[in-house]
Amino acid sequence: MIKSVYRAVVCALLVxxxxxxxxxxxxxxxxxxxxxIPIAIVPFGWESTxxxxxxxxEIVAADLQRSGRFAPLDRKDMIERPTRGEQIRFQDWRxxxxxxxxxGRLMPDGPDRYATEFELYNVxxxxxxxxxxxxxxxxxxxxxxxxxxxxxFEQLTGIRGAFSTRIAFISVEGTPPQQRYKLIVADAxxxxxxxxxxxxxxxxxxxxxxxxxxxxxxxxxDKTSAIYVQTLRTGERRxxxxxxxxxxxxxxxxxxxxxxxxxxxxxxxxxxYILDLATQVLTRMSFDPGIDTExxxxxxxxxxYFMxxxxxxxxxxxxxxxxxxxxxxxxxxxxxxxxxRVSPDGKxxxxxxLDRGNFRIATVDLATKAVRVLTQGRQDESPSxxxxxxxxxxxxxxxxxxxxxxxxxxxxxxxxxxxxSGDVRExxxxxxxxxxxxxxxxxxxx
Amino acid sequence: xxxxxxxxxxxxxxALAGCPKKPTTIAEGQxxxxxxxxxxxxxxDSGDVSGSxxxxxxxxxxxxxxxxxxxxxxxxxxxxxxxxxxIIAAHAKYLNGNPNRRVRLEGHTDERGSREYNIxxxxxxxxxVRRALMLQGVTEAQITTVSYGEERPAxxxxxxSAYAKNRRVEFVYxx
Numbered sequence: 180m181i182k183s184v185y186r187a188v189v190c191a192l193l194v195x196x197x198x199x200x201x202x203x204x205x206x207x208x209x210x211x212x213x214x215x216i217p218i219a220i221v222p223f224g225w226e227s228t229x230x231x232x233x234x235x236x237e238i239v240a241a242d243l244q245r246s247g248r249f250a251p252l253d254r255k256d257m258i259e260r261p262t263r264g265e266q267i268r269f270q271d272w273r274x275x276x277x278x279x280x281x282x283g284r285l286m287p288d289g290p291d292r293y294a295t296e297f298e299l300y301n302v303x304x305x306x307x308x309x310x311x312x313x314x315x316x317x318x319x320x321x322x323x324x325x326x327x328x329x330x331x332f333e334q335l336t337g338i339r340g341a342f343s344t345r346i347a348f349i350s351v352e353g354t355p356p357q358q359r360y361k362l363i364v365a366d367a368x369x370x371x372x373x374x375x376x377x378x379x380x381x382x383x384x385x386x387x388x389x390x391x392x393x394x395x396x397x398x399x400x401d402k403t404s405a406i407y408v409q410t411l412r413t414g415e416r417r418x419x420x421x422x423x424x425x426x427x428x429x430x431x432x433x434x435x436x437x438x439x440x441x442x443x444x445x446x447x448x449x450x451x452y453i454l455d456l457a458t459q460v461l462t463r464m465s466f467d468p469g470i471d472t473e474x475x476x477x478x479x480x481x482x483x484y485f486m487x488x489x490x491x492x493x494x495x496x497x498x499x500x501x502x503x504x505x506x507x508x509x510x511x512x513x514x515x516x517x518x519x520r521v522s523p524d525g526k527x528x529x530x531x532x533l534d535r536g537n538f539r540i541a542t543v544d545l546a547t548k549a550v551r552v553l554t555q556g557r558q559d560e561s562p563s564x565x566x567x568x569x570x571x572x573x574x575x576x577x578x579x580x581x582x583x584x585x586x587x588x589x590x591x592x593x594x595x596x597x598x599x600s601g602d603v604r605e606x607x608x609x610x611x612x613x614x615x616x617x618x619x620x621x622x623x624x625x
Numbered sequence: 626x627x628x629x630x631x632x633x634x635x636x637x638x639x640a641l642a643g644c645p646k647k648p649t650t651i652a653e654g655q656x657x658x659x660x661x662x663x664x665x666x667x668x669x670d671s672g673d674v675s676g677s678x679x680x681x682x683x684x685x686x687x688x689x690x691x692x693x694x695x696x697x698x699x700x701x702x703x704x705x706x707x708x709x710x711x712i713i714a715a716h717a718k719y720l721n722g723n724p725n726r727r728v729r730l731e732g733h734t735d736e737r738g739s740r741e742y743n744i745x746x747x748x749x750x751x752x753x754v755r756r757a758l759m760l761q762g763v764t765e766a767q768i769t770t771v772s773y774g775e776e777r778p779a780x781x782x783x784x785x786s787a788y789a790k791n792r793r794v795e796f797v798y799x800x
Contacts, residue, residue, distance in 0.1 A: 354781060355777065355778050355779060355780065355781065356777070358777070360776075375649065376649040376650075376651060377649070377650045377651065378650075378651035379651075380651070381773060381776035381777060383740060383741075383774075383776060384740070384741060398651065399771075399773065399776070400651040402729075402771065403769075403771050404744070404771070404772075409649065414649060416649060424748065424770070425744055425745065425748050425772060427741050427744050428741040428744075441741060441744075441745070443745075443748050443772075447748055447749070447751075447752035447755070447770070449745040449748060449749070470742060470745035470746065470749065472741045472742060472744070472745050473739065473741045473742065486739070486741075486742060488742075493738070493739070493742055515738070517738065517739040517742050518739040518740075518741070518742070531738075531739050538737065538738065557783075558736065558737070558783065560739055560740065561739070561740070576783065579782075579783060605740065
């Protein structure tokens with residue numbers, strides 16, 4: 180009895196801490212798309228007693244708004260609130276200049292479960308574009324709402340939605356030499372923050388495993404760098420590289436079996452290696468006496484891109500895994516190109532590019548080698564692609580503080596994610612979650 | 626929605642049902658061991674404590690520390706500038722006279738440029754100091770290096786004066 184009371188108190192404390200953390204990231208859209216698609220996300224009907232456990236429509240509208248491609252209609256302007264297709268009076272919504280409308284309902288679905296049914300219509304033609312039934316436990320209702328946004332987004336843009344994904348990042352509080360470093364994972368909308376690891380020594384370079392179940396990162400907890408792999412669900416943690424010198428820049432191979440990483444060994448020569456996680460076998464991938472680091476895999480797993488200062492300043496090189504001796508230079512525009520990340524389609528790199536004295540995020544088209552600067556900061560770094568390739572998240576500075584920001588791949592949509600305290604940095608966008616096929620059902624006739 | 630995903634969301638959401646998993650709190654390192662005011666060149670008098678006469682070894686270390694414990698670098702460079710040669714010489718003298726003592730060289734950079742490149746640059750700086758010590762007779766076994774890149778700045782700030790203080794290698798002796 181006492182034990183269970185104790186446990187309840189501990190739970191309450193943790194939840195309090197979590198609530199505090201949860202309020203931290205505030206998203207502000209700094210630049211939207213002018214031709215955003217007007218859409219009405221009507222508040223969902225609640226088919227039970229009391230109040231609904233979640234406002235699905237609010238979450239869907241916020242997701243679509245944040246994408247910058249949609250302009251959801253303000254609720255105050257809705258003169259009626261249909262919850263089924265047959266209740267929609269299309270002429271009213273045409274008058275409100277919404278091109279599309281989403282209507283739906285939320286209902287209990289057994290103990291501790293809820294289901295939602297929703298439909299998407301073209302307001303101009305009255306055509307029903309899609310309809311689905313989704314079900315989730317009480318603890319995953321936000322995830323269910325993000326899934327609704329994913330479906331609507333994909334139906335209208337042809338691009339898979341990334342609202343059900345997560346971001347990992349590092350937060351730092353305090354002033355030197357007393358600083359606290361945290362590795363945090365949050366939903367893509369900044370909600371549901373969870374501290375994965377916390378240390379008084381630096382934590383850096385988080386990298387998602389391709390299955391989204393684990394994160395590799397660098398920790399200095401033993402007063403020297405080491406790479407750890409931590410499973411998110413269980414918290415289980417494994418030290419995978421703690422060799423003399425640098426252990427840095429982990430990057431998972433697409434099959435999840437290997438890590439590319441940076442080692443300096445005893446002689447201090449900083450080079451890229453591949454570590455087989457099962458056999459612990461190391462294969463050297465770069466051979467220059469300069470600094471070679473920041474490896475990134477091509478999506479087919481055959482090539483590594485990495486940064487090297489062998490030609491003077493940092494530039495990006497590529498190497499075939501089978502022929503590590505033959506590195507080829509990839510970037511030529513500008514005196515500084517570093518921290519490559521490969522787009523999901525393998526066609527471009529996101530890099531940190533020195534643009535007239537400012538570090539900014541740029542893309543490099545791998546076919547044409549054309550560089551396109553996407554951001555306007557002074558100290559922008561650590562770009563990471565959303566798994567649908569449509570958006571990049573990166574770290575920037577805002578009034579002397581580290582904040583996260585996103586930019587659409589065409590540079591048109593930008594937003595800032597500001598933490599309420601401390602610095603946040605090194606964002607890493609998760610892969611897509613596994614297809615939630617089992618619990619999603621398409622409803623009605625097309 | 627698959628069970629694994631649901632579990633993930635439940636765990637990550639610190640859901641109402643069940644006690645959530647605690648985050649990994651990594652045991653506190655001895656942060657006090659890091660750079661302090663006593664190591665920034667002009668040493669504080671630790672001799673104030675009455676009756677604590679310094680041993681010959683401690684006095685020799687104090688002597689080296691008085692010359693300096695931090696070497697500063699130019700932007701994106703790892704060459705040791707002439708004004709820091711006396712610091713290297715002082716610590717080489719101490720380490721040569723005390724072959725069982727070890728020094729830890731901590732390389733740092735300013736915040737400009739990418740983080741992992743800066744880890745490489747901090748290592749390059751620490752290695753430059755290591756080589757200079759070894760040229761003066763210090764053995765390999767007496768030296769360890771670590772690069773913190775830009776992760777542990779001496780001071781916060783995004784101006785040249787802050788940058789200059791952060792581009793450094795610190796000599797750290799542990800007991």
